[in-house]
Amino acid sequence: MPSVNLTHLDELWFQVSGTHCNLTCDHCFISCSPHNRSFGYLSLSDVQSSIAQATQEGVREFYFTGGEPFLNPEMVDILCWTLQHGPATVLTNGTVLKEEWLTKLQEAERQSRYSLEFRLSIDGFSPETNDPIRGDGTFDRAMAGVSLLCEFGFLPIITATRIWDEESDLEVLSQFKTVLKAHGYSRPRIKLLPTLQIGAEENRTRGYLQHEVVTDTMLSDFDQHNLVCSHSRIVTDRGVHVCPILIESPDSNLGQSISESLVPFEINHGACYTCYQYGSICTNASSGNTLSTTEPTVNPPDTARDDGDT
Amino acid sequence: MVIHSVTNRNTKIKSRFALFGGVYSNYLALEAALQDIRQRGVDAIYCLGDLGAFGPHPDRVFPILHNNHVIVVQGNYDDSVGNALNDCQCGYTDPRDNHFAQISYDYTLQNTSEPNRKFMRGLPPEIRLTVDDQNILLCHGSPRRTNEFLWESTTSDYYLEHLLEVQRADVIAATHTGIKWNRKLDRGLFVNVGVLGRPENDGSTNVWYTLLELRTDSSWTVSHIPVAYNHTALAREMQQEKLPDEFVDTVVSGWWTTCLEILPSKERRRGKH
Numbered sequence: 029m030p031s032v033n034l035t036h037l038d039e040l041w042f043q044v045s046g047t048h049c050n051l052t053c054d055h056c057f058i059s060c061s062p063h064n065r066s067f068g069y070l071s072l073s074d075v076q077s078s079i080a081q082a083t084q085e086g087v088r089e090f091y092f093t094g095g096e097p098f099l100n101p102e103m104v105d106i107l108c109w110t111l112q113h114g115p116a117t118v119l120t121n122g123t124v125l126k127e128e129w130l131t132k133l134q135e136a137e138r139q140s141r142y143s144l145e146f147r148l149s150i151d152g153f154s155p156e157t158n159d160p161i162r163g164d165g166t167f168d169r170a171m172a173g174v175s176l177l178c179e180f181g182f183l184p185i186i187t188a189t190r191i192w193d194e195e196s197d198l199e200v201l202s203q204f205k206t207v208l209k210a211h212g213y214s215r216p217r218i219k220l221l222p223t224l225q226i227g228a229e230e231n232r233t234r235g236y237l238q239h240e241v242v243t244d245t246m247l248s249d250f251d252q253h254n255l256v257c258s259h260s261r262i263v264t265d266r267g268v269h270v271c272p273i274l275i276e277s278p279d280s281n282l283g284q285s286i287s288e289s290l291v292p293f294e295i296n297h298g299a300c301y302t303c304y305q306y307g308s309i310c311t312n313a314s315s316g317n318t319l320s321t322t323e324p325t326v327n328p329p330d331t332a333r334d335d336g337d338t
Numbered sequence: 339m340v341i342h343s344v345t346n347r348n349t350k351i352k353s354r355f356a357l358f359g360g361v362y363s364n365y366l367a368l369e370a371a372l373q374d375i376r377q378r379g380v381d382a383i384y385c386l387g388d389l390g391a392f393g394p395h396p397d398r399v400f401p402i403l404h405n406n407h408v409i410v411v412q413g414n415y416d417d418s419v420g421n422a423l424n425d426c427q428c429g430y431t432d433p434r435d436n437h438f439a440q441i442s443y444d445y446t447l448q449n450t451s452e453p454n455r456k457f458m459r460g461l462p463p464e465i466r467l468t469v470d471d472q473n474i475l476l477c478h479g480s481p482r483r484t485n486e487f488l489w490e491s492t493t494s495d496y497y498l499e500h501l502l503e504v505q506r507a508d509v510i511a512a513t514h515t516g517i518k519w520n521r522k523l524d525r526g527l528f529v530n531v532g533v534l535g536r537p538e539n540d541g542s543t544n545v546w547y548t549l550l551e552l553r554t555d556s557s558w559t560v561s562h563i564p565v566a567y568n569h570t571a572l573a574r575e576m577q578q579e580k581l582p583d584e585f586v587d588t589v590v591s592g593w594w595t596t597c598l599e600i601l602p603s604k605e606r607r608r609g610k611h
Contacts, residue, residue: 036482036500086500089492114494115602143491143602183603198433215611217599219431253483314602316429316487 030244031292032257037085039311040078040286041262041272044070044103045094051121053162054232055151055189057224057299058276060095067095067275068265072102072109078263079113081286089115089142089315093262093272096121104129111140117312119187122148122173123166130180145312146177146184147219151191153203161191171211178213185217185312219313222306224273224299236298246304254307255300261289272310273299349553353469354379358547359386359413359478359513362535363393363446365402367545370567371534372406378549384465386513387413387478389458390446391426392535393572394579400454412461413478413514414485419447420458429485432599439597441582466507469552475507479514488512488530490519491604502526509558511550516597517605518546520560527558534565536585539594539601539609543569 046067049060137144152158158167208216268289274280282289390396414427426443467474480486502525518532532546549561584595593610
């Protein structure tokens with residue numbers, strides 16, 4: 029089974045709200061919900077301790093995920109503190125954001141040299157396409173979150189899990205942009221994600237098939253920097269794991285400290301196959317680690333640039 | 339002129355270098371920059387790669403570079419065009435960005451002569467200089483990856499300190515992102531030298547190069563120099579070559595219209611689109 033070395037700790041992730049979420053999405057790869065407390069919250073002190081260790085490794089940026097990170101009562105303080113040390117990205121469903129939090133975060137980012145990125149999950153451009161996956165009323169609540177972030181000058185990256193045929197990407201992207209502009213987001217940023225056939229998604233569609241694994245042959249002449257495990261680790265309340273996708277797999281827990289986690293990892297999971305296919309799906313486009321998921325087309329349907337914010 | 343990292347202005351300049359990246363076939367801006375550089379006087383001129391892309395008539399930049407003894411580092415575009423690869427290896431992920439990148443790449447590959455492609459193939463991926471006791475590393479994206487984006491707002495001090503340490507460098511100079519910046523660190527200095535090929539998404543039509551000066555007390559001064567050039571003539575030639583209107587718009591407006599999705603939020607907010 030192929031093994032991947034961590035070449036450098038580019039990104040340090042935090043499972044900051046554990047598996048606790050206010051939503052119960054049908055495709056969640058770690059089955060987060062209001063009742064799933066199998067992973068717990070991280071405190072500001074936990075985050076500070078791990079970041080202090082990671083800076084010794086020359087870490088480049090920080091990501092916060094869950095669950096819903098903003099259920100963690102220390103989330104705003106955590107982000108404000110982190111922005112003094114590096115770039116921060118928080119993955120949210122956008123349904124619980126409060127103006128007072130965004131006021132603080134806006135000021136923290138203004139005082140920082142680093143970007144604060146919001147990645148906001150919406151899985152369809154209408155209630156009819158989104159809500160069957162994410163729950164009744166979630167489309168309207170998430171779009172309200174988008175509008176609120178825009179009011180505070182943030183440019184959230186809308187992340188949509190591809191629950192449609194890949195061939196429809198450009199059409200779906202175009203429809204997404206139209207809807208987002210109608211909600212006041214004049215230059216929408218969108219990131220498409222493949223589904224991961226684990227957790228709740230395994231029940232919604234299917235699990236990984238036996239042949240869906242990465243082999244040594246597949247890695248020959250393959251740029252391993254496209255695999256998230258070659259440049260990331262994630263801190264949970266149980267320890268430091270190899271990547272944000274596999275935290276429920278016992279072999280993903282590589283130790284109790286950042287330094288213990290800097291070891292090779294055998295990529296023998298189905299999810300590793302998805303990472304291999306699409307590149308480091310977890311990181312932002314600005315990090316430049318993700319493989320292109322859509323071939324360039326001769327005449328893309330939406331080549332018009334987005335209007336500027338006013 | 340934007341001056342940063344000034345340490346002691348009373349000391350004298352021992353060495354002065356001009357550095358630029360991303361010519362992107364903009365031979366008019368290249369000529370204007372070199373004229374400005376000659377007037378100031380420098381010890382050497384370095385281009386950190388990406389000679390083609392975006393602009394018209396890619397072969398026109400090569401004689402200008404050779405006649406002015408510009409020393410060139412290989413960028414991802416030079417590797418791709420030189421070796422006739424399928425795409426520019428720019429590192430975009432968005433379908434629209436990739437669409438325009440491919441138009442630019444196909445045009446540049448088709449219009450670059452074999453002797454110039456051979457020159458691109460032979461370029462070094464990095465250049466190391468030692469000036470007095472100072473070690474300088476010149477690269478395209480980062481010392482570890484030609485197409486790594488080192489944006490000002492997504493690159494921590496810790497990472498830059500790490501690069502300076504493992505590369506045993508006092509100064510690392512790179513480009514690739516298309517937007518200049520620099521940062522003084524405990525171990526040394528990181529400089530993104532900017533690009534000559536297109537304006538940097540600030541509503542101004544000028545482009546940028548960088549002067550790097552070593553002073554007698556071993557401190558460095560970084561000066562980012564704006565370059566005005568005949569951008570209307572470039573826009574006209576791009577139209578004649580049937581390059582996308584979106585590219586022409588950027589040249590005449592100073593705002594990026596493509597390659598937008600790769601920008602971090604701080605850099606994106608500074609733009610119009």
